[in-house]
Amino acid sequence: MADRDDERNRLSARAARYARVGANVGGAAARIAGARLFGGGDRRSGAQALTEALGGLKGPLMKVAQLMATIPEVLPPEYAEELSKLQSDAPPMGPAFVKRRMMAELGPDWQARFGSFELRSAAAASLGQVHKATAKDGSPLACKLQYPDMQSAVEADLRQLDVLFAIHRRMDPAIDTREIAKEIGARVREELDYRREAKHAALYGLMLQDEPQVRVPHVWRELSSGRLLTLDWLEGEKLLSFKQHSLEERNRIATAMFKAWWSPFSRFGVIHGDPHLGNYTVFSGGGEPQGINLLDYGCIRIFPPRFVGGVVDLYRGLLENDPARVVHAYEVWGFKGLTKELIDILNIWARFIYGPLLDDRVRTIADKVSPAQYGRREAYTVHKALKEKGPVRVPQEFVFMDRAAIGLGGVFLHLAAELNFHRLFESAMVDFSLEAVERRQAEALAAVGLRATS
DSSP, X not given: OHHHHHHHHHHHHHHHHHHHHHHHHXXXXXXXXXXXXXXXXXXXXXXXXXXXXXXXXXXXHHHHHHHHHHSTTSSOHHHHHHXXXXXXXXXXXXXXXXXXXXXXXXXXXXXXXXXXEOSSOSEEOSSEEEEEEEOTTOOEEEEEEEOTTHHHHHHHHHHHHHHHHHHHHTSOOSEEOHHHHHHHHHHHHXXXXXXXXXXXXXXXXXXXXXXXXEEOOOBOGGGOOSSEEEEEOOOOBOGGGGTTSOHHHHHHXXXXXXXXXXXXXXXXXXXXXXXOGGGEEEEEETTEEEEEEEOOOSSEEEXXXXXXXXXXXXXXXXXXXXXXXXXXXXXXXXXXXXXXXXXXXXXXXXHHHHHHHXXXXXXXXXSSSOGGGTTHHHHHXXXXXXXXXXXXXXXXXXXXXXXXXXXXXXXXXXXXXXXXXXXXXXHHTTTOOHHHHHHHHHHHHHHHTOOOOO
């Protein structure tokens, strides 16, 4: 009875904080709007108020807020800095409730379908928690079990996202966020569907089957459902534990990361939109790091082949100083109302993102710029210029591409890797053609039962 009461209290607490966050965000919005209307306060104060409001909800909205903080100039720097501090600390489901959740997903005999199952969670995620288990044959398993009532929680959070973007629109924005909001909503809703995530994992297994530096877990479909995902448990160590290792070892890990992200994109038009430190570990062999385990497949973006062509066109246009090809790339991506002034502004950010790929030499990702200042000068210049031009609508498909590039750059910063990123990219793009990407994508999606992202 005590366990049941404890779980009931946990659920009540979770429901209460979802109810509370709306009032908290609304209160923060009122403070910010009042400060702007009457000329009092400052953006730092408003940013802290918003962070405090979101701090009571360590779930989907926290994830959305962190995503917003990674997109340059969607929010003023004070807000991005504060929101980036948010960390997930969702309270775990206890053993008694886990048993009931597992019964709901796999039936009353669920325990008999495993060799063993640890009722205490091994890790927490924003939408669920991970349990270590074994299959009947002894194979180690990772079981991701979704928290209860996540669908209504996500919808409530996305409504609050509208409040955040309304705040943003009152700040003389340089970026029009309407397409960004649409993209975030679509991808976060997808993450609720663990059957789709299982297909994503199978897709990555197919795309990276010939890449020994990247391990993808096998999906145990008979032990999975819409809210339970069972994968191989892949042993590995956290990336940050290798920061003091030799440059050779750090470069090996960084190369594996590059291949894990760019090979699927260049060959199949698929990208992992969430390259944060919790989504992979490093596996070793012979006492040395050999590559990465790619663990999470909730945030996957499947692009139309034309978008991949736009990425390649922009790269080639910048590399060969071909303005017409650059303009064509932006048009393919969906930017509207392009003028010479706007193109020049967009090129500032493009040259920052593409800079390491354009530079045919061994270098760090920041190249003599301190990690703390990496990208800040470019972001400030772009923001200032766009403020003078008026809000620019960022195309929907650009959102996770940009996020992945920035997140991956952050990994290379952590590792202080020194690589020839240009040659790695050229290798990923060798023999590139839209027709080949379209064919490979269609065949791969059909093989795992997926359709292209809308």
